[in-house]
Amino acid sequence: MQRQFLPTTNGDDQPVVPMSEEQKYLFDLKGWITLPGLLDSKTVDRVRQHQMDFLYQRDSLPPEERDNHGGDSQILLDHPVVVGILNEIISHQALASEDCYGFRFDHTYTSHRKAGHDNFNPHGGGGLFNFSGNSHIYQMQKGQIHAGLIRVVWELNEVELGDGGTLFFVW
Numbered sequence: 136m137q138r139q140f141l142p143t144t145n146g147d148d149q150p151v152v153p154m155s156e157e158q159k160y161l162f163d164l165k166g167w168i169t170l171p172g173l174l175d176s177k178t179v180d181r182v183r184q185h186q187m188d189f190l191y192q193r194d195s196l197p198p199e200e201r202d203n204h205g206g207d208s209q210i211l212l213d214h215p216v217v218v219g220i221l222n223e224i225i226s227h228q229a230l231a232s233e234d235c236y237g238f239r240f241d242h243t244y245t246s247h248r249k250a251g252h253d254n255f256n257p258h259g260g261g262g263l264f265n266f267s268g269n270s271h272i273y274q275m276q277k278g279q280i281h282a283g284l285i286r287v288v289w290e291l292n293e294v295e296l297g298d299g300g301t302l303f304f305v306w
Contacts, residue, residue: 140222141231145213152216154223159280162224166273166282173216181207183291186245203245211289212240221287224280 143151154162161168174182185196185206193201200206213236221238222231231237273282 140226140228142233142236145215145218149215151222152219154220158220162280170216173214178210179291182211186291190245190247204243217287221285224282225285
C-alpha cells in the first residue's frame with residue numbers, strides 16, 4: 136500500500152507524483168536516480184534562456200525574475216515528480232500540509248559549464264565521522280527511506296559521454 140504524503144499538489148496545483156517502487160529500488164541500490172524527460176523541449180528552451188539571461192544579462196530581466204529560480208525557471212523548484220520524491224525521502228510529514236512542504240530548499244545555484252570543462256571535484260560527506268542521524272548518510276527507518284542531504288540537479292543540455300560539462304556517475 137502506497138503511503139499518502141502531503142502536500143498532494145505543488146505550488147501550481149499540479150498533482151504530486153509519488154515515487155514509484157522502481158525509483159525507490161534504484162535509489163536504495165545506487166543512492167541516486169535519473170529522471171530523463173521531465174520537461175518538454177519548449178520548457179527546457181525557456182528555462183535555459185532564463186538561466187543564460189540570469190547569468191549573463193541579468194539587468195535585461197524584470198526585477199522579479201532576476202534570480203536563478205525566477206521566471207520560467209520556477210518549475211525547477213517544485214516540479215510534481217521532484218516533490219513526490221522529496222516527500223518520500225526527506226519530508227518531515229509532521230510539518231507538512233496541503234499548504235506547506237515537509238522539506239526545505241537550502242539553496243539554488245546555476246552552473247554553466249562548457250564542453251571540455253575539467254574542474255570536477257566531488258565531495259562525499261564526513262567519511263569515517265558519519266554517525267546515526269548525520270544528514271550525509273542514507274538510512275532506512277521503520278520502512279521509510281531517509282537521506283537528508285539531497286541534491287536535485289537539472290541538466291538543461293544533452294549529456295553525451297566525453298563531451299565535458301555535467302558528469303554523472305554510472306555503475
